[in-house]
Amino acid sequence: MAGVEGRVALVTGASQGIGRACALVLAESGAKLALCARNQEKLEQLAGEINGKGGEAAAFKLDVSHEDEIKTVVKAAIARFGKVDILVNNAGVTRDQLVMRMKRADWDDVIATNLTGPFLLIQAVIGSMLKQRWGRIINITSIFGQIGQVGQANYASSKAGLIGLTMSVAREVGSRSITVNAVAPGFIETAMTEVLPAELKENILKNIPLGRVGSDLDVANAVKFLASEEAGYVTGHVLNVNGGILMG
Numbered sequence: 001m002a003g004v005e006g007r008v009a010l011v012t013g014a015s016q017g018i019g020r021a022c023a024l025v026l027a028e029s030g031a032k033l034a035l036c037a038r039n040q041e042k043l044e045q046l047a048g049e050i051n052g053k054g055g056e057a058a059a060f061k062l063d064v065s066h067e068d069e070i071k072t073v074v075k076a077a078i079a080r081f082g083k084v085d086i087l088v089n090n091a092g093v094t095r096d097q098l099v100m101r102m103k104r105a106d107w108d109d110v111i112a113t114n115l116t117g118p119f120l121l122i123q124a125v126i127g128s129m130l131k132q133r134w135g136r137i138i139n140i141t142s143i144f145g146q147i148g149q150v151g152q153a154n155y156a157s158s159k160a161g162l163i164g165l166t167m168s169v170a171r172e173v174g175s176r177s178i179t180v181n182a183v184a185p186g187f188i189e190t191a192m193t194e195v196l197p198a199e200l201k202e203n204i205l206k207n208i209p210l211g212r213v214g215s216d217l218d219v220a221n222a223v224k225f226l227a228s229e230e231a232g233y234v235t236g237h238v239l240n241v242n243g244g245i246l247m248g
Helices: 017-028 040-052 067-081 104-132 153-176 198-206 216-227
Strands: 008-012 032-037 057-061 086-089 135-140 178-185 238-241
Touching: 008 017, 008 067, 008 104, 017 032, 017 040, 017 086, 017 216, 032 040, 032 067, 040 057, 057 067, 067 104, 086 104, 086 216, 104 135, 104 153, 104 178, 135 153, 135 216, 153 178, 178 216, 216 238
Parallel strands: 008 032, 008 086, 032 057, 086 135, 135 178, 178 238
Antiparallel strands: none
16 A cells, blocks of 8 residues: 555544645545544544545544543544544644743643543544554644744643653554654644744745745655655654755
């Protein structure tokens, strides 16, 4: 089996942005999709779009900061599709503030969604992957998990933690032909970034060697590769999709 054809992929944060793009790209490549996010209406629309093109997708309402919901949804997805081959941990939130003013609740919310959620999802799907001795786990981290960012101590910490989680789990499950990798986007045009001041966007653009901001498809195509059969000898890796802002 080449690529991702016939595989079952569970994508979190699939209702918009990078998660939606990942779901569409994987579906177009022949994967079946378990679509997860908090917005049921948008999920249903996406599932309808995929099914309307001859693909196979189902929507599952999920808040990844709730452990009980994760367990329920993964069980439902496996009941629906029979297995989970590919997990894309994409769901994430920001609660930006300078560290001296950051509220504990804003720290806890970001860590719960961006780091604890992926950990719990990995635990929930790993049994299915171990049983068939094949799996792909892709965690969406961030360039700010690699270099830090003013006002994002919580977000950067969660994304740096996700890199550590990626490498640790990769070592644990590699002998079962399960790969665990991360994709670290740079400045990507999404709903999360479109609210930034124009001056800040211009300054960021000046530091991008490729001379453009990234798109959700740039990230989705990287995810598709790491999810594929062809990426079977890549694990514990952080794939930078940042236009060259950070190299090495």
